[in-house]
Amino acid sequence: MIKIGIIGSGSMGAGIAQVAATAGHEVFVFDSNPVALERAQSNLLATLNKLAEKGKLDDRTAKAIFGRTYYLSELAAFSETGLVIEAIVEDLAVKKSVFKQLEGIVSADCLLATNTSSLSVAAIAAACQRPERVLGIHFFNPAPLMQLVEVVPAIQTSPDIAKQAKLLIESWGKLVVLAKDTPGFIVNRVARPYYGEALRILEEGIADIATIDWAMTALGGFRMGPFTLMDFIGNDVNYTVTETVFQSFFYDPRYKPSFTQKRLCEAGWLGKKTGRGYYDYSEGAKNPVAQQDEELGKIIFARILVMLINEAADALYMRIASRDDIDLAMTKGVNYPKGLLQWADEIGIENCVHMLDALHGEYLEDRYRCSPLLRKMAKTKQTFFETGDQRH
Numbered sequence: 001m002i003k004i005g006i007i008g009s010g011s012m013g014a015g016i017a018q019v020a021a022t023a024g025h026e027v028f029v030f031d032s033n034p035v036a037l038e039r040a041q042s043n044l045l046a047t048l049n050k051l052a053e054k055g056k057l058d059d060r061t062a063k064a065i066f067g068r069t070y071y072l073s074e075l076a077a078f079s080e081t082g083l084v085i086e087a088i089v090e091d092l093a094v095k096k097s098v099f100k101q102l103e104g105i106v107s108a109d110c111l112l113a114t115n116t117s118s119l120s121v122a123a124i125a126a127a128c129q130r131p132e133r134v135l136g137i138h139f140f141n142p143a144p145l146m147q148l149v150e151v152v153p154a155i156q157t158s159p160d161i162a163k164q165a166k167l168l169i170e171s172w173g174k175l176v177v178l179a180k181d182t183p184g185f186i187v188n189r190v191a192r193p194y195y196g197e198a199l200r201i202l203e204e205g206i207a208d209i210a211t212i213d214w215a216m217t218a219l220g221g222f223r224m225g226p227f228t229l230m231d232f233i234g235n236d237v238n239y240t241v242t243e244t245v246f247q248s249f250f251y252d253p254r255y256k257p258s259f260t261q262k263r264l265c266e267a268g269w270l271g272k273k274t275g276r277g278y279y280d281y282s283e284g285a286k287n288p289v290a291q292q293d294e295e296l297g298k299i300i301f302a303r304i305l306v307m308l309i310n311e312a313a314d315a316l317y318m319r320i321a322s323r324d325d326i327d328l329a330m331t332k333g334v335n336y337p338k339g340l341l342q343w344a345d346e347i348g349i350e351n352c353v354h355m356l357d358a359l360h361g362e363y364l365e366d367r368y369r370c371s372p373l374l375r376k377m378a379k380t381k382q383t384f385f386e387t388g389d390q391r392h
Contacts, residue, residue, distance in 0.1 A: 004026070005077075022144070041069075099112060125157065149169050149177045198227065199260055207300055212226065223335050311340075352378075
C-alpha cells in the first residue's frame with residue numbers, strides 16, 4: 001500500500017490525512033508551522049477517541065489510524081510517498097513554488113495532486129518538469145464526512161494518472177466525479193446562482209433574507225437556505241470563490257459578485273464564526289422572521305432553481321463533466337435534494353426555457369441568457385434522462 005503525503009495541516013489537510021489513514025495508508029503530514037502540526041495531531045486523537053466512544057471504531061483501529069499518521073516539519077520525508085496532496089493557501093505562486101520543490105524530493109512515479117477549489121490545475125502543473133503526473137483532487141470540507149471528490153486532470157495530465165487517482169480515491173470509500181480544469185470545476189461553478197440569485201432578489205427588495213431562506217428550505221427542500229449557508233461557509237470564503245470564478249470566466253455577468261456580500265466582508269460580518277453575518281448569532285439577538293407567503297415563496301424558489309438548472313445545463317454543454325457526474329456532484333457535494341438535470345426533466349425543459357427567457361426579457365442582462373443546450377432540447381422535445389433512468 002502506497003504512502004501518502006499531505007502538505008498543510010489545516011482542517012482540509014488534516015481531514016484528508018484522516019481519510020487516507022483510515023483506508024490503511026501510512027500518512028505523512030507536513031506543515032511549516034509547528035503549532036498547526038501540534039493542533040492537527042491533538043485534533044485527530046480527539047476525533048478518533050470520540051468515534052471510539054460512539055462505537056463507530058474499536059480502540060484498536062483508532063490507535064492504528066493514529067499510529068500510521070506522522071506529523072513532520074521537513075518535506076524530505078516525502079521521498080517514499082506514492083501520492084502527495086497539497087492543501088494549503090489558495091495562492092498560485094505559493095502552490096507553484098511548493099510543487100517545484102516537491103519534484104526534487106519525490107520518486108519519479110509519485111503522483112502530485114492539488115486540492116485547489118478555484119485555481120488552474122494546468123498553471124500549477126506547469127511549475128513541474130513532469131507536469132503529466134500532476135492533477136487536481138478536490139475534497140469537500142469536512143473531508144472525512146463528505147462523500148464527493150472531484151478529480152480534475154489538467155491538459156498536461158496523463159490519462160493513466162487520472163485513472164490511477166480515481167481508482168485510489170474510490171478505494172477510500174469516496175464517490176469520484178471527473179471534471180474539466182475550468183474555474184470552480186463542477187460544484188463551485190454550478191452552485192454560484194444559489195448565492196448570487198438569492199442576493200439579487202434581496203437587493204431588488206423582492207424579499208428579505210429570512211423569507212428567501214424559508215422559500216428554499218420549506219418549498220424547495222434544500223437543507224439550508226442560501227443566507228444561512230453563506231453564514232455557515234463564511235462570507236469571506238464564499239465571496240472570494242465568487243470573485244475568483246467571475247474573474248476567471250472573463251467577467252461573465254452570470255457570476256458577478258454582490259456589493260451586499262462585499263460590504264459584509266469589509267465590516268467583518270463573516271457569519272457564524274464572527275457571531276454576525278446576514279443573521280446575528282449573539283445571545284438573545286432578534287433576527288428577521290420569514291414572511292410565509294406561499295405565492296411569493298414559489299416565485300423565489302422557481303427563479304433560483306431555474307438559474308441553477310441553467311448553470312448545470314451549460315456545464316454539460318461545455319463538456320465540463322458528464323450528465324451523471326454533474327447531478328451526482330450537486331447531490332453529494334452540496335447536498336441538493338435532487339440532481340439539477342433530473343429536476344429540469346421534472347419541471348419540463350420548455351418551462352425552464354420560458355422562465356429564463358422571461359427573466360432575460362425583463363432585465364435585458366446577459367446574466368439570464370438561456371443555455372443553448374436547453375433551447376435546443378426544448379425545440380427537439382428531448383430530456384436529460386429517459387423515463388425510469390433518472391437518478392434518485
